[in-house]
Amino acid sequence: MNYTGRKKIARSNVTVRLLPAGGGHYAFEIGFDLRGYGFPDDATVFVEVYNSASYMRFAFGTVAERRDPGDVRLLDITSRPLPKFRLKVVDQSERHGLLLGVADKLIPLRPKEDIANKQSLLPVDFCDLGEVIWRLDLSDWPVLELNNNIDAIGEVARSGDSFLALVYPEVVRRILHEILIEQDLGDPEFDDSEWTSLWLRYVCSLPGVSEPPSGASEEARARSVDWIDGAVQAFCRSKMARRRFESSIEKESGWWRS
16 A cells, blocks of 8 residues: 555544444444545545454445445454544555545444544443453553443443542543653644544643653653643643532432431
8 A cells, every 4th residue: 555645534524433233243334524635536435443453444435426335244343442443545546556545543433422422532431340340441542441230330430520530530640641651752743643642632721731741861751740740630620520529428428317
């Protein structure tokens, strides 16, 4: 595949949703808008589905004439890690194919998930975690895993004050540690195909948070640790974490007294 001169297709122009397909498998539906990129009408459109353990590819006709494949079940895709999608536009008139455009690392919506979550920084996956309540998967794009054996765990994670106050600050800390300490990625240059850039942009948008420190020395590492501490404090302030936790304690105390 020749990658010369490829264009980046905006994530806002692509929407992917997983659909139940029976037998523990998913299928998918995808919407995309390729107008305005100047792609040739006869360029081929491909959708690739992948995770660290599996891969599938589907042809969706051409830029001018979309043709959905008859079977979009993800039979060869493992259920975990959560699969991601890649949309490619390819000029196949050349021997090895010329990649004209790509939208990569697209996170699919769940079957009933609101479209507003399309570009979620932290996708959620429900799986059997035994006695563990939650887990953060950092093998690729960060995914918050929730124990599907617990009734209403999704609603608790969405709106529970105690969950927000106790879990999400630790999630933010671990993600920032992965970016700045483990991967040593503090570059403020923004790339919306990289989760590291999206997370740093979000955290730097919080009141009182400056750009992360740079450098590879021990002193720079210590500054990064301090920066992470400050960023987590800023996150907690923005979500009123302590106040919401105190409120949840008061409600629980009142329930026990009654």
